[in-house]
Amino acid sequence: MASSNDIKNGTVIKEAGQLWSVIEFQHVKPGKGGAFVRTKQKNVVSGKIIDKTYNAGAKIETANVDRRDFQYLYQDGADFVFMDQTDYDQITVSSVVVGDAANYMLESQQVQIGLHDGEPLYLEMPASVVLEVTYTEPGLQGDRSTGGTKPATLETGAEIQVPLFLNAGTKVKVDTRTGDYLGRVND
Structure with missing residues (x-):
């Protein structure tokens, strides 16, 4: 057991059977009354964000979440190895834990997985990845980079919006958090 005075960014608190990661915290000592700790916490599994306040010195239960580097090997049915x-x-990590990251993972991709008591809780991808466009409508003469966009299918099967001038076979940089096109990559 720890106390609310031990809270800092990254602390994982176990409360009501769920794990919450502290995003922001602030120790407050008002002129009148007792001190308290104001926190903003993110649910480790669902991503929901809440505000929570603890009295100074209140007992809290912390959880140990181990973040380790893993390499993606292959997909086994609905699960990932x-x-x-x-x-x-x-x-083996379930598709629920992997979530949208599956749209941007190629074999041998490096990721970080958060483990609690050996159970995978979440998966973190790099901020961006380089993937090849496998299909898109051909670009036309006069298409400009400042013009519109068109759908393109990536080598993972995900579909993103790319500028009109891109063709199939082009490598592009993709933001793994939003799925946005970030730029063309020259080898």
Whole structure:
């Protein structure tokens, strides 16, 4: 057990059977009354954000979440198999935990997985990845980079919007958080 005075960014608190990660915290000592700690917390599994206040010195239960580097190996039905980069153990992660990251993962992709008691809680991708466009309508003479956009299918099967001048076979940089096109990549 820890106290509310030990709260800092990144602390994972176990409350009502759920894990909450502290995003922001502020120790407040008003002129009148007792001190307290104001926090903004994010649910580790669902991503929901809440504001929570603790009295100074209140007992809280912290959880140990281990973030480790993994390499994506392959998809096994609805699940994904990853290899730990330190001890080469393989773990299977459900598609619920992987979520939208599956749209941007290629085999041998490096990711970080948060584990609590050996159970995968969440998966973090790099901020951007380089993927090849496998299909898009051909560009036309006069299409400009400042013009509109068109749909393009990536090598992972995901569909994003790209500028009109891009053609199939082009490598593009994609933001893994939003799925936005960031630019063309020259080899």
